[in-house]
Amino acid sequence: MEIAKHYYNVPHCLVHQKVEARITQKTVEIFLRGKRVASHLRSTLPHRPTTIAEHMPSPHRRYRDWTHERIRSEATKVGPDADNLIHVILRSRPHPEQGFRSALGLVKRYGQERADAACARALVLNAPSYKSVAAILKNGTDRTPPPAQAAPILFHANIRGHSYYNRSGED
Structure with a gap:
């Protein structure tokens, strides 16, 4: 409340x-x-x-005394992307016990390699949550390369654009 x-x-x-x-x-x-x-x-x-x-709930009670350092240490054992995801989650959630299940809880079911890959995908998609990581693993998208990101379109006062170059001798 x-x-x-x-x-x-x-x-x-x-x-x-x-x-x-x-x-x-x-x-x-x-x-x-x-x-x-x-x-x-x-x-x-x-x-x-x-x-x-x-x-x-009992699963939360089991982890309530874990420090952020211990949670990060456990995530590091899974892999670097799991550690990065856990770092993002711990910074963004008021209750740490709500966050670290994302990588740690799914390792037993899917293994360290897949869990770490799913964490990497969740970070690329900007979806740092247990549900996102679980969905990535369930759908197997952790096994496919992430979508290529298009170069950002730049908007700036000093960029002239195509209309500047398509003028027909107006000077």
Whole structure:
């Protein structure tokens, strides 16, 4: 639940349920049908989570104490593109445990080489997420070369363009 740009968790079994919050200067209490289901100290740090471990699903709890350094170390074992993808994910997500499954969780099923190639493809496509990497592996597009990128079209005041050269003696 987001309150004043800060994220407070509720028990994971209540995901997508409508809850209410009571907010004071020091606490945030969350209620489901009048029953308190969570209580947190209020935080003013924007875009950061306040999490109670018992509210997390068990796969997230297993990794909650992992540091960014440990996550990066595990990604490096997969390959350089997995490490790059994990770096992007860790910088962009408020909850690290949501991000590193992208490469690490798929290694067991597809192997290190394919997982690293899928991470490379996800980076090229600017789609750094678990769903993107999983779809790339499922569809086998990690085994094909990435699409060639066209040279960017330049727009600048000092570029004359074709109309300048196609003038018919107007001077």
